[in-house]
Amino acid sequence: xxxxxxxxxxxxxxxxxxxxxxxxxxxxxxxxxxxxxxxxxxxxxxxxxxxxxxxxxxxxxxxxxxxxxxxxxxxxxxxxxxxxxxxxxxxxxxxxxxxxxxxxxxxxxxxxxxxxxxxxxxxxxxxxxxxxxxxxxxxxxxxxxxxxxxxxxxxxxxxxxxxxxxxxxxxxxxxxxxxxxxxxxxxxxxxxxxxxxxxxxxxxxxxxxxxxxxxxxxxxxxxxxxxxxxxxxxxxxxxxxxxxxxxxxxxxxxxxxxxxxxxxxxxxxxxxxxxxxx
Amino acid sequence: xxxxxxxxxxxxxxxxxxxxxxxxxxxxxxxxxxxxxxxxxxxxxxxxxxxxxxxxxxxxxxxxxxxxxxxxxxxxxxxxxxxxxxxxxxxxxxxxxxxxxxxxxxxxxxxxxxxxxxxxxxxxxxxxxxxxxxxxxxxxxxxxxxxxxxxxxxxxxxxxxxxxxxxxxxxxxxxxxxxxxxxxxxxxxxxxxxxxxxxxxxxxxxxxxxxxxxxxxxxxxxxxxxxxxxxxxxxxxxxxxxxxxxxxxxxxxxxxxxxxxxxxxxxxxxxxxxxxxxxxxxxxxxxxxxxxxxxxxxxxxxxxxxxxxxxxxxxxxxxxxxxxxxxxxxxxxxxxxxxxxxxxxxxxxxxxxxxxxxxxxxxxxx
Ligand SMILES: Nc1ncnc2c1ncn2[C@@H]1O[C@H](COP(=O)(O)OP(=O)(O)OP(=O)(O)O)[C@@H](O)[C@H]1O
Ligand SMILES: [Mg+2]
Numbered sequence: 001x002x003x004x005x006x007x008x009x010x011x012x013x014x015x016x017x018x019x020x021x022x023x024x025x026x027x028x029x030x031x032x033x034x035x036x037x038x039x040x041x042x043x044x045x046x047x048x049x050x051x052x053x054x055x056x057x058x059x060x061x062x063x064x065x066x067x068x069x070x071x072x073x074x075x076x077x078x079x080x081x082x083x084x085x086x087x088x089x090x091x092x093x094x095x096x097x098x099x100x101x102x103x104x105x106x107x108x109x110x111x112x113x114x115x116x117x118x119x120x121x122x123x124x125x126x127x128x129x130x131x132x133x134x135x136x137x138x139x140x141x142x143x144x145x146x147x148x149x150x151x152x153x154x155x156x157x158x159x160x161x162x163x164x165x166x167x168x169x170x171x172x173x174x175x176x177x178x179x180x181x182x183x184x185x186x187x188x189x190x191x192x193x194x195x196x197x198x199x200x201x202x203x204x205x206x207x208x209x210x211x212x213x214x215x216x217x218x219x220x221x222x223x224x225x226x227x228x229x230x231x232x233x234x235x236x237x238x239x240x241x242x243x244x245x246x247x248x249x250x251x252x253x254x255x256x257x258x259x260x261x262x263x264x265x266x267x268x269x270x271x272x273x274x275x276x277x278x
Numbered sequence: 279x280x281x282x283x284x285x286x287x288x289x290x291x292x293x294x295x296x297x298x299x300x301x302x303x304x305x306x307x308x309x310x311x312x313x314x315x316x317x318x319x320x321x322x323x324x325x326x327x328x329x330x331x332x333x334x335x336x337x338x339x340x341x342x343x344x345x346x347x348x349x350x351x352x353x354x355x356x357x358x359x360x361x362x363x364x365x366x367x368x369x370x371x372x373x374x375x376x377x378x379x380x381x382x383x384x385x386x387x388x389x390x391x392x393x394x395x396x397x398x399x400x401x402x403x404x405x406x407x408x409x410x411x412x413x414x415x416x417x418x419x420x421x422x423x424x425x426x427x428x429x430x431x432x433x434x435x436x437x438x439x440x441x442x443x444x445x446x447x448x449x450x451x452x453x454x455x456x457x458x459x460x461x462x463x464x465x466x467x468x469x470x471x472x473x474x475x476x477x478x479x480x481x482x483x484x485x486x487x488x489x490x491x492x493x494x495x496x497x498x499x500x501x502x503x504x505x506x507x508x509x510x511x512x513x514x515x516x517x518x519x520x521x522x523x524x525x526x527x528x529x530x531x532x533x534x535x536x537x538x539x540x541x542x543x544x545x546x547x548x549x550x551x552x553x554x555x556x557x558x559x560x561x562x563x564x565x566x567x568x569x570x571x572x573x574x575x576x577x578x579x580x581x582x583x584x585x586x587x588x589x590x591x592x593x594x595x596x597x598x599x600x601x602x603x604x605x606x607x608x609x610x611x612x613x614x615x616x617x618x619x620x621x622x623x624x625x626x627x628x629x630x631x632x633x634x635x636x637x638x639x640x641x642x643x644x
Contacts, residue, residue: 174373
């Protein structure tokens with residue numbers, strides 16, 4: 001059999017990638033420099049106007065914060081689930097999955113109901129006599145953070161859980177009998193072995209955050225718009241070239257972000273192992 | 279060389295230890311005393327409580343009753359890391375994110391040993407297991423036997439007075455298992471630590487142990503040297519569990535011993551000296567290799583009887599016959615292949631004999 005036919009099982013997937021990912025990507029790349037003729041003016045505009053760079057920076061910042069907060073919250077939750085008896089694990093995972101079955105749009109609207117002027121929280125607080133006038137929560141940066149973290153948290157928990165459930169708990173016991181206190185065993189064995197999966201989860205959350213636009217549009221203020229909102233705006237204005245240039249800047253920032261996360265993880269691992277890493 | 283110093287082993291004692299999981303009793307009134315520096319195997323069928331006993335000793339499981347002592351320290355209630363025992367697991371449990379060197383160094387680092395001393399002792403350890411140049415390999419890059427050696431070195435590098443091994447060789451093939459058994463014996467002599475070794479392989483237990491502790495249903499059935507366990511089992515359970523044997527019901531009446539299955543009556547005085555000779559029923563164990571074919575001329579020299587060959591099983595150096603006695607009981611006989619004469623065929627009737635001193639009376643449970 002000729003070499004090229006050997007991987008025929010991959011062909012459908014490759015064809016999908018080619019048609020639905022690679023070709024559009026090339027198209028965007030072309031649009032960003034060919035609108036209307038070969039030019040870099042879209043990129044120049046992006047780099048020169050402070051507002052675009054500010055939004056880019058804001059997008060990266062929000063995505064990092066969301067990824068880190070999700071990881072910090074999800075790690076102990078996943079640990080708790082992994083330690084539970086099998087049947088309880090199944091139930092807890094089901095609870096984690098339920099919000100994933102609802103669309104982001106609906107969940108963002110739900111947050112408007114919760115955070116609004118006459119929303120659930122304000123009514124409760126005023127009913128209890130704790131505040132006189134409604135607190136402004138909707139259309140603020142914290143609102144965007146809270147909603148994005150709530151929306152993305154299940155993904156991080158599930159990724160962490162699957163990494164942790166692959167760890168042989170016999171290894172932790174081995175560490176104990178060799179002289180490790182519970183914390184030492186966690187630090188030197190459990191955390192290093194679950195770190196890869198956690199980082200994978202962080203990268204997924206980070207990338208999804210970079211592309212968020214419904215949530216900041218519905219819950220945030222003017223200054224909470226993310227790069228994806230700019231893309232959407234320019235597409236509706238039929239500024240195809242500029243929209244494509246923003247998309248490429250977003251892609252570039254995402255790649256840099258992932259590299260930074262990976263490097264940070266490696267440093268963390270080294271710090272955790274302390275004297276163990278020679 | 280610090281690594282090869284003989285550390286002094288400590289004694290291990292279980293006193294009336296009980297452990298139940300809900301309504302399952304994994305250990306019942308379990309008593310065991312292991313002398314300092316001794317290699318004792320816990321041998322028993324699946325579910326007899328071997329792993330539970332080891333886990334109670336290592337501190338992974340808390341006993342519901344009784345006392346556990348290492349040396350003269352009572353250890354129940356101490357967490358595993360405070361017990362100072364080494365342990366080798368069936369699945370090796372090497373840390374996959376650390377190389378061989380760091381795996382072996384792990385217990386030393388936790389004990390705050392200096393970098394320089396760690397390097398020296400780990401190098402010694404690597405030499406001992408003949409893996410001197412493999413320190414930088416990751417566990418995934420090792421063969422089963424090599425993993426086993428690393429796990430062993432890691433368990434003894436901090437010179438624990440007691441080493442626990444839970445079926446450490448079960449995952450290896452027969453050849454490797456046998457050579458690892460020899461290695462473990464050699465390390466044991468060199469290190470001098472007390473070893474408690476769990477296995478369900480009786481040949482392994484017979485080959486390795488100073489003494490074997492046979493377990494059944496969470497209890498200690500008998501503890502003795504391999505030879506005594508084999509030659510003088512103290513219960514029907516031990517007799518049937520260790521090696522193959524033929525159990526014969528007999529009756530003592532005065533000075534006569536009647537064995538109806540063989541249609542024989544012997545003088546009671548012919549039984550081994552130490553056995554009880556009270557009147558009444560008695561069970562005798564007769565090992566298959568202690569029965570032999572007799573020619574017509576020898577008929578007077580040994581007690582003998584007739585049996586019909588049912589089948590013959592070829593086992594390399596031995597042939598194992600299954601025979602049927604006149605009263606329909608089956609009997610197993612093994613014979614070395616170089617025994618002269620033609621081999622009896624299926625259905626043939628053969629004349630068999632034995633020495634009365636090979637009849638081992640099994641004490642009845644009191
Ligand atoms: N965590 C547990 N929960 C409930 N029952 C258990 C648990 N661990 C062991 N048992 C039960 O205790 C008994 C003894 O188990 P143990 O693991 O000590 O046997 P073992 O002699 O090591 O057997 P094997 O040769 O199969 O390893 C068994 O009946 C087992 O089912
Ligand atoms: Mg076991």
